[in-house]
Amino acid sequence: MILPRFRRLFALTTGGPNKFSFLAYFGMVFLALVAFVAIFAPWLAPYELTHMDVTRQLEGPSADHWLGTDENGADVLTLMIFGARVAGLVGISVVSICATVGIILGAVSGYFGGAIDEVLMRVTDILMAFPGILLAILIIFITQEPSLIAVIGALSVSGWAGYARLVRGQVLALREEAYVKAARALGLPTRKILFGHVVPNSLAPVIIQATFGVAGAILAEAALSFLGLGPQDMTSWGALLDQGASYFLLTAHLAIFPGLAIMFTVLSINFVGDGLRDVLDPHALTRS
Amino acid sequence: MSEPLLEIRGLKMHFPIYEGAFIRKEVNRVRAVDGLSFDILQGETLGLVGESGCGKSTTGRAIIQLYRPTEGEVRFDGTNLCDLSSKELHPLRRDLQMIFQDPYGSLNPRMTVGDIIAEPLKVHQLAEGKARQERVQELMEIVGLDPRFIRRYPHEFSGGQRQRIGIARALACKPRFIVCDEPISALDVSIQAQIMNLMEDLQNEFDLTYLFIAHDLSAVRHISDRIAVMYLGHLAELAEGAEIYENPLHPYTEALISAVPIPDPEVEKTRQRIVLEGDVPSPLDPPSGCVFHTRCPYAWDRCAKEVPAFQEAEPGHFVACHLVDEPERRGKAGAAEPVATKTPEVNGPTDEEPATEEPHVEKAADEEAADSEETSEEEVTS
Numbered sequence: 076m077i078l079p080r081f082r083r084l085f086a087l088t089t090g091g092p093n094k095f096s097f098l099a100y101f102g103m104v105f106l107a108l109v110a111f112v113a114i115f116a117p118w119l120a121p122y123e124l125t126h127m128d129v130t131r132q133l134e135g136p137s138a139d140h141w142l143g144t145d146e147n148g149a150d151v152l153t154l155m156i157f158g159a160r161v162a163g164l165v166g167i168s169v170v171s172i173c174a175t176v177g178i179i180l181g182a183v184s185g186y187f188g189g190a191i192d193e194v195l196m197r198v199t200d201i202l203m204a205f206p207g208i209l210l211a212i213l214i215i216f217i218t219q220e221p222s223l224i225a226v227i228g229a230l231s232v233s234g235w236a237g238y239a240r241l242v243r244g245q246v247l248a249l250r251e252e253a254y255v256k257a258a259r260a261l262g263l264p265t266r267k268i269l270f271g272h273v274v275p276n277s278l279a280p281v282i283i284q285a286t287f288g289v290a291g292a293i294l295a296e297a298a299l300s301f302l303g304l305g306p307q308d309m310t311s312w313g314a315l316l317d318q319g320a321s322y323f324l325l326t327a328h329l330a331i332f333p334g335l336a337i338m339f340t341v342l343s344i345n346f347v348g349d350g351l352r353d354v355l356d357p358h359a360l361t362r363s
Numbered sequence: 364m365s366e367p368l369l370e371i372r373g374l375k376m377h378f379p380i381y382e383g384a385f386i387r388k389e390v391n392r393v394r395a396v397d398g399l400s401f402d403i404l405q406g407e408t409l410g411l412v413g414e415s416g417c418g419k420s421t422t423g424r425a426i427i428q429l430y431r432p433t434e435g436e437v438r439f440d441g442t443n444l445c446d447l448s449s450k451e452l453h454p455l456r457r458d459l460q461m462i463f464q465d466p467y468g469s470l471n472p473r474m475t476v477g478d479i480i481a482e483p484l485k486v487h488q489l490a491e492g493k494a495r496q497e498r499v500q501e502l503m504e505i506v507g508l509d510p511r512f513i514r515r516y517p518h519e520f521s522g523g524q525r526q527r528i529g530i531a532r533a534l535a536c537k538p539r540f541i542v543c544d545e546p547i548s549a550l551d552v553s554i555q556a557q558i559m560n561l562m563e564d565l566q567n568e569f570d571l572t573y574l575f576i577a578h579d580l581s582a583v584r585h586i587s588d589r590i591a592v593m594y595l596g597h598l599a600e601l602a603e604g605a606e607i608y609e610n611p612l613h614p615y616t617e618a619l620i621s622a623v624p625i626p627d628p629e630v631e632k633t634r635q636r637i638v639l640e641g642d643v644p645s646p647l648d649p650p651s652g653c654v655f656h657t658r659c660p661y662a663w664d665r666c667a668k669e670v671p672a673f674q675e676a677e678p679g680h681f682v683a684c685h686l687v688d689e690p691e692r693r694g695k696a697g698a699a700e701p702v703a704t705k706t707p708e709v710n711g712p713t714d715e716e717p718a719t720e721e722p723h724v725e726k727a728a729d730e731e732a733a734d735s736e737e738t739s740e741e742e743v744t745s
Contacts, residue, residue: 189387257532260429261483262456275473345744 099350102343108188109340120153124310133326146317151329154310155336161311162293162340165227169292172231174285177238182274184239185246186265195336196243199236207233208295215304223306230295234288241284252276290341297337309357312337322323368540368572369426374435376418376425380459380647394646395421397596397654398435400452400673401681403540408566408573410587410604412580412619414643417574418596423542426458426574428452432562439540457487460538466525471516476503476528477513484533502531507561514724527561534565540572547582559586580623584608591617595654596646598673601698602680612682614659615639653685661692 094105112119119143128148130361135143142151184195202210211229249255250273257266297313299305305314312333319330376396381387396418403409413419421658425432427443437444439459444452460483463469470479480499484490488728490498500510517525526546529683533541547555563586565571576582583590584604591601592615600613611617618637625631644650650657656666666686673683686693 208557253463253465256424256429257461257463257469257529258471258482260427260456260461261532261536262453263482263486267486272471276471342482343538 093297095350095354096346098346099353101225102346102350104341105343106347109343110163112156113163116156116160118277120156122150122153124153124157126150126153133322133329135326135328142332143217143326145315145329146322151315151332154315155312155333158310158312158315158333158336160339161162161223161296161306161309163222165230165296165311166225166289166293166344169295170285172227173234173288174238174281177240178242178274178278180235181239181242182246182269182277185243186250186269186273192243195239199239202233202236203240205233207291208298211295211299212302212304212317215299218240221299221304221307223309226296226299226304226306229299230292234292237288238281238284241280242274242277242349245280246273249273249276283348283352286344286351290348293337294341295345325330366405368405368439369403370436370438371402371426372400372436372438374425374437375433376421377432377433384551391647395594396425396432397646397649399593399596399598400440401591401598401601403574404589406566406570406572407588408586410583410590411574411576411593412583412590412594414578416643416646417593418646419578419593420544422593423461423544423574423576424438427461427540427542428456429461454487457483457536457727458539459542460533460536460540461542461544462526462529462533462546465549466522466529467517467549470525472517475514475516476508476520479517479528480531480535483532487536489536498535502535505565506531507532508641521554522550523557524557526554527551530561530565533711535568537569537609538571540574542574542576544576545578546575548577548579555582562586576694580619592619595649597654598681598683599655600680600682600684601673602682606680610677610680612676612680612687613655613684614661614686615655653683661686663692724745 076349121162123356126149128144130148131140131144132146132148133144134140134148140150140152142155145151145154180195184192207230210233211226214229214232215225217231246269255268255272258272260359263271296305296311297316300311301317301320303317305311315333316337318328319328319333323330374396375394375398376460378393378395379389380391380393382390399422401409411419411422424430424626430445432445435445439455442455444455447455473479477496477499479493482496484498489495493658496513499513503510503513507525508527508531512520517528520528526549529546534680546562547558550558559582562573566573573586575583587604588702589601590604590607590609592599592613594615600607600611600616602610602612607616608620611620614637618639621635621637625634637660640660641658644654644657650667652665652667652669653659653662653671656662659666669685671683671685671687673681674687676682676687
């Protein structure tokens, strides 16, 4: 039911006068590359993830090791290819969880108002008063188990508030629309009015925020890993950056390459987000 | 024609205003509709007129239970709709439909025309699969839309076509009663007549009863069997269309009718306008007694103290005014009788009165001035 709506939305918007910019296409291509690398990591990586050659520690880029080796003599390119998986997993799952929770709570809050709204909005106030990363550090510290799940959970706990706020604002305006009243007059159950009429019309800004949210989550995961609170059993870009930072004066490549990977991924996502914002402009919909 | 389809008794719709974040206290209430009692007869078109903010749309919405009324009864076929839970109300919603004012806002921009018209069929499980598709196409034909447009989006249609989509949606579940909430106000004049004719045709074909809400007296006169005049949440007068034009009993109705321009320039020159004093009071703090007394040219002390009953002054002619008891007071303020003559078919200015210092009778200078909007009317009167 949702999928054809999106397809229609996409056809409607891309068929209109607004097209994606060059930068947005660049971003999409780069992200597709990252996704490809992450999915086919075991086949693409030049070495096994566990491969270590202690005789070749902290070497710079060479023919054997394109991006050099780390302090254990592991291949940096291999580590980074597997690190793309963590980045993708964290980015997508955090945003999916946050957006889903945020859309539902925001829609309910905005549509029903009253006490539910009051309570939910005060909760989001509290969550948004803390820097998200601080809250995530606190949560991981409390759980005492810096795994991938813990990182995703910690980032989701603080992340949904923004989506809820956004959707609530949209719903507040949309619930007064005549077509919502029309649906009520037809006798549609509230659930169907809310998720069939109100929410689909509030999604455009959410989609844009979600793309930026992926970038934010990747950065947050990198920051947590940098602080040693990332997933311990998996290699991530943030963890590599953290590692590289300790040897930065000795050999810079170990920090530079993961840093570049993070930078370009986040930049690409932002380009795509900007492009989506232009294309999903509500005025693009009403123009035929 | 004579049997009442809907009986409305003491209908009140108040909207509370709250203050405070956690402990919400009702500080005031907007008395949008404050005690209406009238019948809507089977097969008739009841026109409901009044200026902006007088509660006419709220009345329509409260009748079909889009808003649950604060007080009062809405009896449909003997069942009081206000007593029913939303679950019990659900099957009855089929019979009570609504056409909206804004043909741009009343259609979900993300749904195709087919989906929009099919929605009531889905909700009330009236048709499935192929039958549903056929019914949608049939409905599109009934309202004069090409069924080939079934997959198009609302933004691809003109205002008149969109209003036709709205009408098709309202007709989908074969209702008996339709609230038409200013269905033509947002349309071009040339399209207004088309939509009105369509609505009349549909009424004859499907035996519909309409509550036709409008602020345009000429349009209402054209389509209505009976006309109800509303002022600040109260009914001022209700009578047959011709009767209310030729023999208005309520001073407010008099003023409204005198504001309608006449298409014949010779007759128009002799038209005498009653211009009401002051602004419409706030429904937050309605005047005591008769709500109209602050602007009524005939008002005397009784009007400020006593609420006039909505009574049958002449057979079939209801009015809420103390003048009915004391007809000799009429004319004491010096206002002349308004001229009630033939009105134009479709269009006329809004019935809103400009605020002036004193009540006086205005001789409309020429047709152009009378036909134009409020601002130029003010220029003429001042």
